[in-house]
Amino acid sequence: MPLLEVQNISFGYGHHTPFEVQAVKDISFAIEKGECVAVIGHTGSGKSTLMQMLNGLLKPESGQVLLNGENIYQNKKTAAKARFQVGLCFQYPEYQLFAETCAEDIAFGPKNMGLSPEEIRKRVLLASEIVGLPADKLDVSPFDLSGGQKRRCAIAGVIAMQPEILILDEPTAGLDPAGREEILSMIGRYRKDRGATVLIVTHSMETAAAIADRILVMNGGRLVLSGSPEEIFSESEALLEMGLDIPSFARIILALRSRGVELPSAYTLKDAARVLSDGLRGGGRL
């Protein structure tokens, strides 16, 4: 049984108004324990709406969300429980930091779970260690942190609930390249060390390829492609039509491979540089 199974879910906003929009249309997919899945799609394709339906926040208008085989929207209690089991870190989560200190902010979720003060303290320390938030920042106001640190603090608040699935909605949006790299390697470590199940929403193909086992592509509220980074990247024309693009270095590698040049796949800049320089050194095949 998959850890999470989404069956034919749909959701629309503003029904019976001129602003009616069908944000998610009949989407189905499943996620196995330990998988890292990236959800990619153009602005407004329904990614955030979909994520909110996975953790008990937004009830689908039709279809079901099954966690460990159980419908999370069975009743109010199961929906409330799903908020702890499926931890969702919102897009621009730093806007939701509110407490006087980072420690209090990170403790918010665990407190709502009704855990003991000792357990809460333990979880706050562990979560801040996982995200790489220095211990001396715990007593500081979250508003005094840098952009990257704020993001880590917000992610720590979700990790502290020790959810079965961690969902990160655009965790690197608005950060500079160094901040982006730090957040991505933190997520990679979290996965590797804990065998965690992670769902990550991103606009960036390169981010998706760098981190995910599988990529889901959304377009106009529908799930239009699902596959390994290699499978998704080989659909470059379909992606271009949806306003998505694969990085040019990945395109070069695909073009060389399609002309019979033997190269391993590479969908991140670092890997592509390595593959191409190895290719150039290796007997002049390039």
Ligand SMILES: Nc1ncnc2c1ncn2[C@@H]1O[C@H](COP(=O)(O)OP(=O)(O)OP(=O)(O)O)[C@@H](O)[C@H]1O
């Ligand atoms: N609270 C809301 N009220 C009305 N319409 C909404 C609301 N939230 C989203 N929408 C609309 O639903 C559609 C899907 O939006 P959603 O935020 O899920 O997309 P997204 O893929 O996350 O976009 P982005 O990449 O910009 O974050 C869009 O047309 C958006 O305008």
Ligand SMILES: [Mg+2]
């Ligand atoms: Mg969004």
